[in-house]
Amino acid sequence: MRYRHILAACVCVTLATAWHSKATDDIAELPPMGELSRAIGPMVETMLNGGVAVGLAIEDVSGAGMYSHRADEPFVLASNTKLFTTAAAAVSLPPDYRWRTEARWEDGSLWIIGHGDATFHIIDGYSYPDHFLDQVAEALEARRIDAVDQLVIDARYFDAAYQHPDWPRNQLRRRYSAPVSGLPYARGLVRIRRGRSSVYSTTGDPIATVTNFLVRGLRKRGVKVERARRAGIREVQPPEFTSICRHECPWPLEKVLRETNAESDNYLAEHLFKTLGAEFHGRGSFDGAAEAVRVALDAAGASLDGFTQLDGSGLARAENGGNRASAATVTSLLRAMSKHPRGGPFLRSLAISGRRGTLAHRLDKGPMTGAIHAKTGWIRGSLALSGYMRRDEDRVVVFSILVNYNAPHTYDRRQVVLSFQEELLRAVWDHLDAVDTGWEPPPPALVQALEPGRPAN
Incomplete structure (x- = not known):
């Protein structure tokens, strides 16, 4: 044999x-x-x-x-x-479950609320995060809003243990060790330039990475963002929230x-x-x-x-x-x-x-x-x-x-x-x-x- x-x-x-x-x-x-x-x-x-x-x-x-x-x-x-x-x-x-990401507005505050959508990235050449931002910008424009006092990133659907403590320490920058976040973005990866080439590595702070993308994306679409922060662990969401946009995972379960x-x-x-x-x-x-x-x-x-x-x-x-x-x-x-x-x-x-x-x-x-x-x-x-x-x-x-x-x-x-x-x-x-x-x-x-x-x- x-x-x-x-x-x-x-x-x-x-x-x-x-x-x-x-x-x-x-x-x-x-x-x-x-x-x-x-x-x-x-x-x-x-x-x-x-x-x-x-x-x-x-x-x-x-x-x-x-x-x-x-x-x-x-x-x-x-x-x-x-x-x-x-x-x-x-x-x-x-059977019809889909991950979702939602935008809510309340008195100058724009909340982006994640529910663990691991497909919130580019799939087959189509950028779902950019599509989501297009929808958010259109919803704000329809309400004649062109400035946000504060952008609040709410990723508390998951805890802040992005990588398991028993994952191999020498492999935490590999793609297969990407961080697990309540508001994922780009499969937890960032591009690092090395001379004329570049490589992808896992991000050390997935919330900071997605915040940077959202702030830059909104400003690119004509929406001013005064400041951005992540929601506090015990912070209560405002009860007068208005949902202005909801994105669902493109893949069925x-x-x-x-x-x-x-x-x-x-x-x-x-x-x-x-x-x-x-x-x-x-x-x-x-x-x-x-x-x-x-x-x-x-x-x-x-x-x-x-x-x-x-x-x-x-x-x-x-x-x-x-x-x-x-x-x-x-x-x-x-x-x-x-x-x-x-x-x-x-x-x-x-x-x-x-x-x-x-x-x-x-x-x-x-x-x-x-x-x-x-x-x-x-x-x-x-x-x-x-x-x-x-x-x-x-x-x-x-x-x-x-x-x-x-x-x-x-x-x-x-x-x-x-x-x-x-x-x-x-x-x-x-x-x-x-x-x-x-x-x-x-x-x-x-x-x-x-x-x-x-x-x-």
């Missing part, structure tokens, strides 16, 4: 880890499961001998078990954390979920996460959001034993915790969403093998093309792949492959794990007919949601 050849060539196979001493015992615990067990067992053993820990759960969507290995032990989820964030959003937020999962967009995931906290827990904070997710998914029927969540994207990783769940917990979530009446947008949001998102160029040849709908995940020391395998209209498998390792990260090691994930899924596909678990036909709505999709470009 391909991954064995790669593994043999990697120096990483000689590295000892905390898990290596348990490899023999772990394999001994594997129960005999016929042809599928004989196909997968040696793959898992090879990974363990290479100093890698594997959490694995493969089940029929009805819940009948097919294969498991350390399935009840929590592993670092990486971007598989987004499965929990988006599932909670799908079952909690109304289903589009936001699809971009979050298929493209593994951290920025969208974190804004969805804090939105859940603000809407259902009264706090647009990381802690409030984590509680809102747990409540929503518990009500949806997912088993959350051993599940801990720090952020919405999976970027945070604490020394003794972090975003963690067992493979069995992940498959429980996937099964719960497969039969939930509002699970459709979630099911349609995943990457598709050979078709879409982070799986567009994986498993893109042969019968499994278009058959794997899953979420990928990767941070240093952790690789994950969890989702659905649609064999045909009569058989859907849920799976979670969680891989953690302590040894130094290398490109070769990552390729070994990616190949292991793919070869394992091929083994399941090839031996599925020989596995009799008393499975039941999947719900028709699930089969329809897991359509193969169009070929990737």
Whole structure:
């Protein structure tokens, strides 16, 4: 098999880890499961001998078990954390929910009030922030207002913890670590000129960045702004407010979920996460959001034993915790969403093998093309792949492959794990007919949601 050849060539196979001493015992615990067990067992053993820990759960969507290995032990989820964030959003937020940004006027004061719209930037060449300012300027002109005594920026929908304290400190200027703000702008990025070229970096103060844009934009449109400030933490909005303009996110919720999962967009995931906290827990904070997710998914029927969540994207990783769940917990979530009446947008949001998102160029040849709908995940020391395998209209498998390792990260090691994930899924596909678990036909709505999709470009 391909991954064995790669593994043999990697120096990483000689590295000892905390898990290596348990490899023999772990394999001994594997129960005999016929042809599928004989196909997968040696793959898992090879990974363990290479100093890698594997959490694995493969089940029929009805819940009948097919294969498991350390399935009840929590592993670092990486971007598989987004499965929990988006599932909670799908079952909690109304299907027609859209982020919004509003302008209100009261006796010389113009308030710009944000509600976490992570799409408040340029999309496909169209500037939604500029469009919003055009509307504000037109509304002021209609009221014969050409000067603003004070511009008040109200971003209190979320708290002021713009980046999670457990995000890697040396990566806070990277795009995928962009700040989470109640009034987002330009995906939390600023352009920094370096000689004749320029680079993008995350802003250290997203409120100052959006304030600067709004002040300059209003003045450019002929509206004088005497001063600008941010709303105080406990400041009460004036009761005589007049709403003069309201901008809604151009994307419906289903589009936001699809971009979050298929493209593994951290920025969208974190804004969805804090939105859940603000809407259902009264706090647009990381802690409030984590509680809102747990409540929503518990009500949806997912088993959350051993599940801990720090952020919405999976970027945070604490020394003794972090975003963690067992493979069995992940498959429980996937099964719960497969039969939930509002699970459709979630099911349609995943990457598709050979078709879409982070799986567009994986498993893109042969019968499994278009058959794997899953979420990928990767941070240093952790690789994950969890989702659905649609064999045909009569058989859907849920799976979670969680891989953690302590040894130094290398490109070769990552390729070994990616190949292991793919070869394992091929083994399941090839031996599925020989596995009799008393499975039941999947719900028709699930089969329809897991359509193969169009070929990737």
